[in-house]
Amino acid sequence: MSKVLLVDDELSMRMTISEFLRRDGIDCDVAENAHTALELFVNNEYDLLITDVVMPKMSGIDLMEKVREINQECKIIILTGEPTVDTAVRAVQSQANDYMAKPVMKDDLLKIVRRNLQIKQLNDERKQLFLDNERYSRHLEDMVTQRTHALQKSMSSTITLLSQVVEYRDPYTAGHQRRVGNCSARIAEWMGLGKDITESVRIMGYIHDIGKIVVPSEILSKPGKLTLPEFLLLQSHSQAGFEMLCDANLPPIIAEAIYQHHERIDGSGYPRKLKGDQISLQAHILMVADVVEAMTSHRPYRPSLGLDVALAEIEDHAGILYDIEVSKACLGLFREEKYTFDDRQYEIVMPL
Ligand SMILES: [Fe+2]
Incomplete structure (x- = not known):
């Protein structure tokens, strides 16, 4: 029910x-002066104030100004027996x-009161x-934030689990993956790419050889030259990784870049012999970091070839096997910034 406060010093008008x-x-309280009205107004919720203008001590206009300081929403009707221009101006100024x-x-009174109460x-x-x-x-934003958090957490656990799976089976590959992931992230940073790409290539690096869990460990650790069937089996890790990751509820670009990390821009890579733009930027970064890390590491079948040889491989084949911009960034990172491989596992920030 609407509530009205009526202020008038004349008893007959109030009644x-x-x-x-x-x-x-309409529920109506009455006050015989502005002070009592103000007290009532402070302690009650009124929808409408009807006030006389000429009253002793405090006028209706002064009361209205004080009411407006407390409440902007309440409707106000002023009543007066002596309408003057000054009264009208002050009434308008005080938002009557x-x-x-x-x-x-x-x-007339009921019409005006009803209209104001309706408004x-x-x-x-x-x-x-x-x-x-x-x-x-x-609430919706909170829900989206919570779900996004949960999704991030679930994806991060998947990545950690996948990289641990490889580590348990082959500690050498695990260290290699972390070094490639961190190096890829630094190359992306060097290229001025955003945080999303930087963090996504780190993640890709951490699990890019996950498909090697389908390759027998005798082949992975074979000290001598691989036979052709062994070599083909080793090469199957790109596709195996892709197929595993497709079912892992991760952003599709992760599985796709891992599928592509042994391709080369002239089409001489594997498994699909993709060329140039058919290969994603993330895979271009991953392959360069992978090649440099692999060549500078000891392998069961050969000692480290050294950083200079690895960087020469990238420099000599930039634009032939490797993307030119990625190659430049890699060379700049190692030669100008003196970057050294880092095998720490950084917190996974999953781009969504
Ligand atoms: Fe690989």
């Missing part, structure tokens, strides 16, 4: 108007919503809708 309003189903001259006629109610409903909407949006 008449409040009676009109109550009979019309309506103005009635005495003597007050019942029908107030509409404003209240609109405000409530806005608040509900805001609350709903906040």
Whole structure:
């Protein structure tokens, strides 16, 4: 029910108007002066203030100004027997919503009161809708944040698990994967690529040889030259990794780049002999980091070839086997920044 505060120093006006309003189903409090009205106003929620203008001590206009300091929403109707331009100007300045001259006629009064209460109610409903909407949006945002967090966590666990699987089986490959992942991230940074690509190539590096778990360990650790069937089996790790990762609920680019990390831009790589732009940027970065790391590492069948030889391989084949920009970044990283391989496992930040 709407609530009205009526302020008038004339008892007869208070009694008449409040009676009109109550009979019309409107809850109405009365005050004989502005001070009492202000007290009531502070302690109650009113939808409408009807105030006389000329009252002893504090005028209706002063009361209205004080009310507006407390409440901007309440509707205000001023009543006066002596309308003057000054009164009207101050009433407008204090944001009165309506103005009635005495003597007050019942029908006119009810019409104005109902109209103002209706507007107030509409404003209240609109405000409530806005608040509900805001609350709903906040709830939705919280839900999306929570789900995104959960998804990130689940993907990060998958990556950690996959990289541990390789580590348990072949500690050499695990160290190699972390070094390639961290180096790939630094190459991406050197190229000025954003955080998403930088972190995604780190992740790809950490698991890029996951497919080697289908290759018998005798082949992985064979000290001598591989036979052709052994070599073909070793090469199958790109596709095996891709197939495993396709089912792992990770961003598809991760599986795809791992599928491509042994391709070369002239089409001489494997398994699909992709060329140039058919190979993703992430795979271009991964392959360069992989080649440099592999050539500088000891292998069961050969000692390390050294960083200079590895960098010469990239320099000599930039634009032939390896992407030119990625090669430049790699050479800059090692030669200018004196980068050294880093086999720490950094926190996984999964780009979504
Ligand atoms: Fe590989």
